[in-house]
Each structure stands twice: as structure tokens, then as C-alpha cells.
Amino acid sequence: MVHHVGRTWPHGPRQLVSTLAWLRICAIGGQTLTIAFVARVLDLSIPVAALCSAIGLLAAFSLLAFWRLRQNARIGAWEPVAHIAIDTLVLGYLLYLTGGASNPFISLLVMPITLAATALPLRSVTLVAVLSVGTYLLLMRFHVPLPEVSDINSAGGFNLHLTGMAISFAITAGMLGFFIARLARALRAQQALAELERERALRDEGILAIATQAASTAHELNTPLSTIRTLLGELGREHASNPALNDDIALLIGQAERCRDILKELVKVGSNPLAGLAEWISVADLCEAARDSFGLLRPEAEASFSIDAEIGARRIAVVPALHHAVVNLLNNAADASIANGDSRIEVTVSGSQDTLQLDVRDFGSGMNANVRPTAGLRFGTTKANGLGLGLALANATAERFGGTLVAMAAVDGGTRQRLRLPLATLDNPRHER
Known part of the structure; x- marks a missing residue:
């Protein structure tokens, strides 16, 4: 029975619950089509009523999950584990009714572990893994055997079990490739963000060092600038009869005043933020x-x-x-x-x-x-x-x-x-x- 197809990338409990909700919809559709194909086209005697009841239960839970996602309440780390547990148990029941461990879709029990590993802590992943492995072991011992399909597996037909295994392998490979690729992309994005933050921290550290040095420099420069300003004023008075020299002195005085203003602004930059x-x-x-x-x-x-x-x-x-x-x-x-x-x-x-x-x-x-x-x-x-x-x-x-x-x-x-x-x-x- 077809199970999971990816839609969103889980980065946390809410995102993982959202992913599971959409995957569950895909699983319900795939499982329904598979049951219809096996019962109608292949005409195999399988417990259709019991299988449809389990799928109906999964559909009801899916509606509940979407309702939960519409709420603004925080989703705890235990909720994705509960969702995965319900999905695993329903899948295990469907496999129990259709051959157990001999069902070619038994490998889909690996998918919950893959999803949990992308967003949940190690303890939760361990619980999911134990549940999946336990379900697999139970299905090896307890299951309803599938009916004989020798007429379909004849030389002129096709091997139903091998075909099912091929479909299951394609689903598993596609899911693993999709989630691993998305995980690698997320890791690259996080590395780029970490590098950006590192550069910002180095820049801010350098600015802080420069600011510290600038404060000391401002204090030391104030006295020589005052001396320069005083001497320039005296030079201007001594050479009042030289217009060209007076213009140069006036320019120097203006530049000295500008330097003092810059020092005052430097102190103002530091004092105003402190005072708000x-x-x-x-x-x-x-x-x-x-x-x-x-x-x-x-x-x-x-x-x-x-x-x-x-x-x-x-x-x-x-x-x-x-x-x-x-x-x-x-x-x-x-x-x-x-x-x-x-x-x-x-x-x-x-x-x-x-x-x-x-x-x-x-x-x-x-x-x-x-x-x-x-x-x-x-x-x-x-x-x-x-x-x-x-x-x-x-x-x-x-x-x-x-x-x-x-x-x-x-x-x-x-x-x-x-x-x-x-x-x-x-x-x-x-x-x-």
C-alpha cells in the first residue's frame, strides 16, 4: 500500500506535524487505490471492509490533525511522535491484514524513522525506531496470509510480489533522496548563516575596539587642537597685513574648528545612546x-x-x-x-x-x-x-x-x-x- 510522499520540510514539531498531515492524505489516497486494484483488478480475496475501516480511521485522524494545525497553540515535541505512532500502527494493521512481513510494502516502516530523524531529538527518534522495529517483528509472527496468486505469477504474466517490491523500493528511494537532499540544503543554509553571523561579530568587535581607541584619542587630541587654534589666531593677528597668508590661516583655523567639532560629535555619539x-x-x-x-x-x-x-x-x-x-x-x-x-x-x-x-x-x-x-x-x-x-x-x-x-x-x-x-x-x- 502506497504511503508517504513529501511536501514540506520539517524544521521543528509544528513543521513536522504539517508534513505528516499532508503525507497522510497521500497515504490514504495511495492505500485506497491499492486496495481497489488488488480487490477489483487482480480479484484477490482480501478483507476489504477491515482495510477500509482502518483507512477511514486514518482519514478521521487526518482531519483532526489539520484542525490542530489551524490552532495557534504551541505544538510540543511529543505530538509528532504521537502522530508517527498512529501512522505506524495503522500501517502495521493494514500490513497485518495483507500478508505481514511478506507484504512487499513492509519496507515503508522505515519512513517514520527518516521523518523523525530530520526534526526530533534522539530520544524521540529512538522511540519511533523501537516502534517501527517492534511492528516489523510482530508482523513476522502474526499476520493474515495473502491468497495464492499462482495464475498471475505464471510465465505469461508478471510476478506480483516482485512488482510490489519494485514499487516499494521506488517510494523508499524517492523519499530518502528527497529528505536527504532537503536536509543537505538546510545544512548549507545554516552554515552560510553562521558564517554571516561570524563576520558580523568580527566586524562589531572591530568597531568596539576602534570606538575604545577613538575615545582615548579624542581625549588626547583636544589639548593640542586648542593649542593649534590659539597659535593660529596669534599668527593671524601678527600677519594681518598679508591677505594671502591670512586666507591660509583662516582656512587652517576653520579646519581646526572642524576637528574640534568632530571630537565633540564623537563624544556625543557615545553619550546620547547611554542617556537615551x-x-x-x-x-x-x-x-x-x-x-x-x-x-x-x-x-x-x-x-x-x-x-x-x-x-x-x-x-x-x-x-x-x-x-x-x-x-x-x-x-x-x-x-x-x-x-x-x-x-x-x-x-x-x-x-x-x-x-x-x-x-x-x-x-x-x-x-x-x-x-x-x-x-x-x-x-x-x-x-x-x-x-x-x-x-x-x-x-x-x-x-x-x-x-x-x-x-x-x-x-x-x-x-x-x-x-x-x-x-x-x-x-x-x-x-x-
């Missing part, structure tokens, strides 16, 4: 602030912003880390464009009711297709003077807010960095991940 502080501004204001900061850092680059009016007016809670993430994306895009002889950067801000999306497109030579999937997961750079921190910090910030940062090839060349952030997290920064 965030600045409530609109998305348009966030972009404007990022444009101003970027303009001071890279005056040679041309950044054009296209902001959806509705999302631009949306107010969100912005912590310094998010502002720096946007500036880092702009700075990386500027490096790529300028390295390719262009100075343009295009920024598109859009979104929906629950997501803010910011696209930063450069006009560089493009990012290697093999590098794009892991961009931002490790400290790496193709720039001669780069540190490999920009994308890593931006990606870490995106993950911290439950968002994503994905690199993709732009249509007309270059690379598009897409930052997507859930607005629910931006509305409540205390719940950042």
Missing part, C-alpha cells in the same frame, strides 16, 4: 544636516538630493550614529565618483508607511559583483588611502535599527547603496536592536 537621547527632526532636516556636514568634508563633490515630500516631512528620532551613517555613505560615494573622474552623487529619499529608504548612487567604476553581497560586513577597501570603516559603520548602524544596507549595480554605471530603516524603530530609538 535623540533629536526629533524631519527626514528632510536630517538630509540637510548630512548635506552640510558632507559639504564641509568634501567641497569638491556635488551631491544632489531628491526627497519625497511626504516622507521628507516625516519626523523621526535621530541619534548621531544615524547622521554619521548617512555622511559615511555620501563620503564613500564621493570617493568612487571622483576616482572615476566624476564628482556627482545622487541621493534619493523615499519610503512607505513603515519604511524609510535612502539610495546613494555614485558614478564610479562599479563594485565587483562578488563583493556586493558582503559589503559592509568586514573592514575592507579598494581605495589607496581608505581605512575600510565607512561601509562597515553604516551597515552596523542599519542593523542596530533593524534595517538593511544593500549594494547594487546602478543602471547607467556606478553603485547604488540602499539604506532601509523601519520607521517604528526610528519613532522609538530606545527599541533599537
Whole structure:
């Protein structure tokens, strides 16, 4: 009697119960067709009423299983074992009525062990194996013999037992191949996920080390910057009659002030999250602030912003880390464009009711297709003077807010960095991940 055909892959008790429910439907159909073929076509004397009663019981249990799956209640690890036990007992009863261990479909008793091994702990698999082996041993001793089929097994016909064994072998081989292939695929996916998490952990560990060193550096740099600022002011007053030198001194003073502002922002990045502080501004204001900061850092680059009016007016809670993430994306895009002889950067801000999306497109030579999937997961750079921190910090910030940062090839060349952030997290920064 035909039994199991796979449908879903079991990863846990609920998934395994779902798989068993669909397999049970297939088993009921296959068993019914097999009984009809044997009784009507082969005209063998088998206990049709008793066989149909067992299949009817299995059908009633199948309806109960589907009802159970529709409930939201948790399915414990014992439930798949109970389902497998009922399936095994019903199959064993059907085999008992049709020759017992001599029935060519006796090998289907292996299938419950295969299913259990894919999703259940060793103790449950052991119980299922003991039940299947015990059923097999009992059927060797107790069964209703099949009627003689010598006329069918004659030289001019076919061997019914061998044909049944061939069908049983095909079912078993197909089931084993299917589940082993799915198991191998699941293992590969888990290995890939584990590798991704390992890279993220290494990146976060590196960021933490850099942050620790940056805090120490900020403290040490504050004094020499104050000294430089004071000396530059005195030089400006001493050479007030030299316009060219005064312009250079003014530029140096501006850069020194910018360095001090960066140090203050560095301290602010660390102190605001600890205090739970965030600045409530609109998305348009966030972009404007990022444009101003970027303009001071890279005056040679041309950044054009296209902001959806509705999302631009949306107010969100912005912590310094998010502002720096946007500036880092702009700075990386500027490096790529300028390295390719262009100075343009295009920024598109859009979104929906629950997501803010910011696209930063450069006009560089493009990012290697093999590098794009892991961009931002490790400290790496193709720039001669780069540190490999920009994308890593931006990606870490995106993950911290439950968002994503994905690199993709732009249509007309270059690379598009897409930052997507859930607005629910931006509305409540205390719940950042």
C-alpha cells in the first residue's frame, strides 16, 4: 500500500506535524487505490471492509490533525511522535491484514524513522525506531496470509510480489533522496548563516575596539587642537597685513574648528545612546544636516538630493550614529565618483508607511559583483588611502535599527547603496536592536 510522499520540510514539531498531515492524505489516497486494484483488478480475496475501516480511521485522524494545525497553540515535541505512532500502527494493521512481513510494502516502516530523524531529538527518534522495529517483528509472527496468486505469477504474466517490491523500493528511494537532499540544503543554509553571523561579530568587535581607541584619542587630541587654534589666531593677528597668508590661516583655523567639532560629535555619539537621547527632526532636516556636514568634508563633490515630500516631512528620532551613517555613505560615494573622474552623487529619499529608504548612487567604476553581497560586513577597501570603516559603520548602524544596507549595480554605471530603516524603530530609538 502506497504511503508517504513529501511536501514540506520539517524544521521543528509544528513543521513536522504539517508534513505528516499532508503525507497522510497521500497515504490514504495511495492505500485506497491499492486496495481497489488488488480487490477489483487482480480479484484477490482480501478483507476489504477491515482495510477500509482502518483507512477511514486514518482519514478521521487526518482531519483532526489539520484542525490542530489551524490552532495557534504551541505544538510540543511529543505530538509528532504521537502522530508517527498512529501512522505506524495503522500501517502495521493494514500490513497485518495483507500478508505481514511478506507484504512487499513492509519496507515503508522505515519512513517514520527518516521523518523523525530530520526534526526530533534522539530520544524521540529512538522511540519511533523501537516502534517501527517492534511492528516489523510482530508482523513476522502474526499476520493474515495473502491468497495464492499462482495464475498471475505464471510465465505469461508478471510476478506480483516482485512488482510490489519494485514499487516499494521506488517510494523508499524517492523519499530518502528527497529528505536527504532537503536536509543537505538546510545544512548549507545554516552554515552560510553562521558564517554571516561570524563576520558580523568580527566586524562589531572591530568597531568596539576602534570606538575604545577613538575615545582615548579624542581625549588626547583636544589639548593640542586648542593649542593649534590659539597659535593660529596669534599668527593671524601678527600677519594681518598679508591677505594671502591670512586666507591660509583662516582656512587652517576653520579646519581646526572642524576637528574640534568632530571630537565633540564623537563624544556625543557615545553619550546620547547611554542617556537615551535623540533629536526629533524631519527626514528632510536630517538630509540637510548630512548635506552640510558632507559639504564641509568634501567641497569638491556635488551631491544632489531628491526627497519625497511626504516622507521628507516625516519626523523621526535621530541619534548621531544615524547622521554619521548617512555622511559615511555620501563620503564613500564621493570617493568612487571622483576616482572615476566624476564628482556627482545622487541621493534619493523615499519610503512607505513603515519604511524609510535612502539610495546613494555614485558614478564610479562599479563594485565587483562578488563583493556586493558582503559589503559592509568586514573592514575592507579598494581605495589607496581608505581605512575600510565607512561601509562597515553604516551597515552596523542599519542593523542596530533593524534595517538593511544593500549594494547594487546602478543602471547607467556606478553603485547604488540602499539604506532601509523601519520607521517604528526610528519613532522609538530606545527599541533599537
